[in-house]
Amino acid sequence: MTLNRRAFIGTGVAAAAALSAPMVRGQGKPRVVVVGGGAGGATAARYIAKDSDGAIDVTLVEPTRAYYTCFFSNLYIGGFRDLSSIGHSYGTLASDFGVNVVHDWAVGIDRDAKTVTLAGGASLPYDRLILSPGIDFVEGAVPGWDVSQQNKMPHAYKAGSQTELLKAQIEAMPEGGLYAMVAPPNPYRCPPGPYERVSMVAHLLKEINPTAKILIADPKAKFSKMALFQEGWQAHYGGMIDWIGPDFGGGNVSVNPDEMTVDIDGAVEKVDVCNVIPAQKAGKICEMAGITEGNWAPVSGHTMQSRMDENIHVLGDATNQGDMPKSGYSANSQAKVAAMAVRGALTGSKVFPAKFSNTCWSLIDTDDGVKVGASYQATDEKIAKVDGFISQTGEDSALRKATYEESLGWYSGITEDMFGAS
Numbered sequence: 495m496t497l498n499r500r501a502f503i504g505t506g507v508a509a510a511a512a513l514s515a516p517m518v519r520g521q522g523k524p525r526v527v528v529v530g531g532g533a534g535g536a537t538a539a540r541y542i543a544k545d546s547d548g549a550i551d552v553t554l555v556e557p558t559r560a561y562y563t564c565f566f567s568n569l570y571i572g573g574f575r576d577l578s579s580i581g582h583s584y585g586t587l588a589s590d591f592g593v594n595v596v597h598d599w600a601v602g603i604d605r606d607a608k609t610v611t612l613a614g615g616a617s618l619p620y621d622r623l624i625l626s627p628g629i630d631f632v633e634g635a636v637p638g639w640d641v642s643q644q645n646k647m648p649h650a651y652k653a654g655s656q657t658e659l660l661k662a663q664i665e666a667m668p669e670g671g672l673y674a675m676v677a678p679p680n681p682y683r684c685p686p687g688p689y690e691r692v693s694m695v696a697h698l699l700k701e702i703n704p705t706a707k708i709l710i711a712d713p714k715a716k717f718s719k720m721a722l723f724q725e726g727w728q729a730h731y732g733g734m735i736d737w738i739g740p741d742f743g744g745g746n747v748s749v750n751p752d753e754m755t756v757d758i759d760g761a762v763e764k765v766d767v768c769n770v771i772p773a774q775k776a777g778k779i780c781e782m783a784g785i786t787e788g789n790w791a792p793v794s795g796h797t798m799q800s801r802m803d804e805n806i807h808v809l810g811d812a813t814n815q816g817d818m819p820k821s822g823y824s825a826n827s828q829a830k831v832a833a834m835a836v837r838g839a840l841t842g843s844k845v846f847p848a849k850f851s852n853t854c855w856s857l858i859d860t861d862d863g864v865k866v867g868a869s870y871q872a873t874d875e876k877i878a879k880v881d882g883f884i885s886q887t888g889e890d891s892a893l894r895k896a897t898y899e900e901s902l903g904w905y906s907g908i909t910e911d912m913f914g915a916s
């Protein structure tokens with residue numbers, strides 16, 4: 495006889511067993527596990543815990559105790575922030591919002607059993623899983639470089655010790671030395687990030703080593719806010735920055751970390767600092783869960799659900815979602831859509847149509863801030879751009895200062911939104 499669900503529950507002993515078995519989900523509170531406590535994951539954990547008023551059990555898995563934001567990490571390099579001002583802890587999420595914060599790595603996901611395995615050996619059951627692990631690097635993307643070389647040639651594309659190291663290397667450059675950046679191909683985390691970084695490196699060098707030079711090897715013919723950066727570089731750092739695009743071999747690069755050389759289309763340069771930002775892909779746990787297609791995890795913009803598993807939502811940089819850039823602002827915006835969808839699915843609360851927004855500010859020099867942004871809506875195919883805006887070349891200094899000040903307010907706001915405290 496085949497036991498269908500109704501027949502199974504209807505048979506005395508078996509029904510009692512079913513009711514007492516821990517496998518029967520939904521008897522206690524529904525459980526959400528969030529992997530990754532960054533812009534997407536911390537926001538999602540906080541919103542689900544806060545808005546469900548304790549009706550959902552939320553566990554956040556994050557290996558680090560202090561999360562250093564990549565956003566404003568370039569400003570640390572430029573000397574506009576100190577490192578502690580971009581470090582945040584998870585204490586308030588636990589104390590004020592009741593999130594179970596577990597400091598560990600997620601190392602496996604069993605989608606049939608709906609469990610997450612941690613490096614420490616624990617297994618966490620979930621009704622819904624949220625993955626927001628950020629990025630990892632594509633192996634072999636820059637010949638001569640792999641992650642084991644990151645202390646010689648830092649990426650500083652995950653903030654914290656890498657950012658500190660890069661800044662220390664820049665400060666230790668010999669007079670008139672050369673800083674090289676190997677820029678990444680699209681799509682990658684924070685489209686204006688490499689170019690804001692170059693601006694901040696130039697700002698620092700102008701103060702401490704004004705005859706130093708900056709070289710960027712870039713596989714892209716165009717980059718985010720290109721006209722604005724190029725105008726600013728000319729105005730503030732004339733002659734210091736040399737950008738080599740693909741027409742001049744900027745896409746044909748290898749490095750030798752032992753020799754501290756960069757080979758750009760056959761021309762070998764000896765460099766003092768080499769900031770390698772390789773091609774990127776979704777954080778490895780997405781691959782391990784089997785929810786990636788190519789380098790990224792495809793999702794539906796309506797709910798941020800994986801297109802491969804409706805019990806998993808993916809946020810932020812790891813996703814292939816459509817038109818939104820990979821930014822902290824985007825990840826935070828997507829997290830709120832996912833949090834609403836998860837609460838709706840688990841508690842029946844009302845779910846509104848998904849809307850998203852993003853703004854990316856960049857600082858070119860003191861009080862010279864620029865921005866680009868847009869609003870988005872979910873369609874069945876993707877998250878689609880609705881309308882956008884961008885700073886203009888030639889803007890007056892008062893507007894640029896106001897734009898920079900706006901970014902300070904945004905930073906306080908988003909970090910408070912993520913962690914419940916700034």
Ligand SMILES: Cc1cc2nc3c(=O)[nH]c(=O)nc-3n(C[C@H](O)[C@H](O)[C@H](O)COP(=O)(O)OP(=O)(O)OC[C@H]3O[C@@H](n4cnc5c(N)ncnc54)[C@H](O)[C@@H]3O)c2cc1C
Nearest residue numbers: 530532533534564565600627628684810811820821822823
């Ligand atoms: C130099 C630079 C400047 C930037 N500036 C801006 C800016 O001005 N504005 C802006 O909006 N964005 C900016 N960004 C982009 C922004 O930092 C990212 O887009 C954003 O952090 C993405 O959020 P996320 O949640 O996807 O990933 P993250 O914020 O990186 O969070 C991922 C978290 O997951 C954890 N994790 C990974 N794997 C596992 C695992 N297996 N188990 C448990 N935890 C795991 C990591 O430890 C990490 O804490 C910048 C980025 C860079 C590099």
